[in-house]
Amino acid sequence: MRILLWHVHGSWTTAFVHGNHNYVVPVVADRGADGVGIARTFFWPDTVQERTPDELRDEPFDVVILQRERDADLCEQWTGRRPGRDVPAIWVEHNAPQGRVNELRHPMADRDDVVVAHVTHFNDLFWDCGTTRTTVIEHGIVDPGYRYTGELARAAVIINEPLRRARVTGTDLLPRFAEAAPLDLYGMQVTGAGRALGIPRHRMTEYDDLPQAEMHAELGRRRVYVHPMRWTSLGLSLLEAMHLGMPVVAPATTEAIRAVPPEAGVLSTDVEELVNAVRALVSDEGRARAMGEAGRAYARERYGLERFTDDWDKLLGEVVR
16 A cells, blocks of 8 residues: 655654555655655655655555645645545544643544544544544554663653643653752753753753664663653653653653553652652662563553554555555
8 A cells, every 4th residue: 555644743653654555755845844754863664755746746645644734735735636535534633632622623523534543542532523433543663672771860851842832741840850860851952941941950961853763772771761741642752761661750641541550650640749759760770670671561562563553554444445
């Protein structure tokens, strides 16, 4: 099968293109949001090909994966085919809805020509999709391998654009965690976050936009992984940390409560409990290692790549007839 999709979420797309198909990703001259093209900081197989907007007009494909309303507009503009009408379409919903609960109407609500594939059961619970068919295909991870050494008595955090996303990603909680243990903050556009949050330099170090393999190696050297997200569907960085063998500390919100069993980390809505958990795990390397090993075993079974690709093959087979 030949699949058209935009490179929107790096980790999710990396898992998706490791499936059993051929993939076409649009690319524009500046590699901006309309066409990032093939990833440069993730490993993608050679079954992925880039195409410019002009090339897409004559490009054959069997199904289009939509992740933003803009994708549907660009598909029609660049290929001349309307998603759901001229070509089968699946909308992948990555995000938790924002706003008042009674107003959380999905942009694909009440459509009979599109399937909405939620990445978490939390999304399926909260989004109002009306009569549109929905399904849930939970995340899958390309296993980075067991990398945990825990040699550094520090906590690792991954947040992309922490200052812009602010309370959604729990950025405002970082000063409290930094009191419990020195933090290493990874992600995109993280430089300057510590100064803006008033965190002393010796309590937080920032690492901006590292290649994924390099970041995984560095994460595994830290004693514990802190996932401060308040309102993200389920951060793939959490699942990657578990695959690496790291114990995790996170708010008990959105899908995290299904993703992290009690033996793998500490979840709570009490921030003080979370801060104390970070302090305790940084001080107890043996407990931290045991939790990380339990988390890795759980994550490999539940969020393994084989289960993910099998689920997607089933849905694609139903949509493309």
